[in-house]
Amino acid sequence: MRIALAAAGSLEDLMLAKIRTPLAAALCCVGLGVGVAGCDGDAMENWDPFAASTPSAPAAPSTKASAAAPISGTEKITVAGRSVNVSCSGEPVESGPVVVLMHGGGDGLDKMAPLQKTLSGKHRVCSYDRLGAGKSDQPDGPQDLAASGRILTGVLDRVAGKAPVVLAGHSLGGLIAARYAPDHQDRVKGLVLLDATPPTMMNDIEKAIPKSAEGPAAELRAQNLAIFQGQNPEKLVIADGAVRSAGDIPVEVVRHGKPYLEALPEYGPRLERAWAAGQRKWLALSGRSRLSTAAGSGHYIYVDEPAVAVQAVDRVAEEARGR
Secondary structure (H helix, E strand, O other): OEOOOOOEEOOEOHHHHHOOOHHHHHHHHHHHOOOOOOOOHHHHHOOOOOOOOOOOOOOOOOOOOOOOOOOOEEEEEEEOOEEEEEEEEOOOOOOOOEEEEEOOOOOOHHHHHHHHHHHOOOOEEEEEOOOOOOOOOOOOOOEOHHHHHHHHHHHHHHHOOOOOEEEEEEOHHHHHHHHHHHHOOOOEEEEEEEOOOOOOHHHHHHHHOOOOOOHHHHHHHHHHHHHHEOOOOOOEEOOOOOOOOOOOOOEEEEEEOOOHHHHOOOOHHHHHHHHHHHHHHHHHHOOOEEEEEEOOOOOOHHHHOHHHHHHHHHHHHHHHOOO
């Protein structure tokens, strides 16, 4: 998730008005490490981060779909009784993984469509809207990362079956992918994290912006903390946590090169350093992790420098082949 400033994308009203763009988006995304749904564009502009969410019963576990024709194009599937919007393209590659794209907070699969189109020339590629995003159903109530993971499992059952999978996530999508992989090493054979929300973003924001802060920084701090507590379109509660091993799999961690977080008055440089440190933390996922910088990119690396994102996915997919 930027940081609501840049996290969730995600600073936004003050930042929302003043730095409402990459910074706010990133913080939103970052903050949630989830890429707050609604941190971007009109959705973020009309979204009230302090609106209360209504509790509900946890989602039922997903069930594996019976044999069905491969998805071509966009289709609604049912996972745990919820309608999930899915898109698949490209032909299966012998012994090759299915690449699954995971959008940032406030975005949907449509945001990643150009990347999917390019990748599908060499790979079988799918993407999906998480509950509360895009054209998928709204969640009944608060979700945690485990609940989001159960939906992802249902999606993978349908689009990949027993084939190996490479998860490529941006912002909040990257955080979700990185939290999911350690518990599904039988299935996830590679990761690509595109400026993923750091694993300890909530604590990072609290340290970088003190309670005594005023103005845009104070708003950014309050907004992001609320976002992490579930006051976001996906109603996703995002807890900080240690990075766990996902096994001996290829992992590409790609961070932004343009220091857009520094746009926040006074505390921006601290946030930028915290974000960079958070990217390095993800290297603990695997002994085969690699960190690189997209020098010409802000938070949306796959938009600013699509070739960088494509190359990262190509490398991981090739290393994951036949695993």
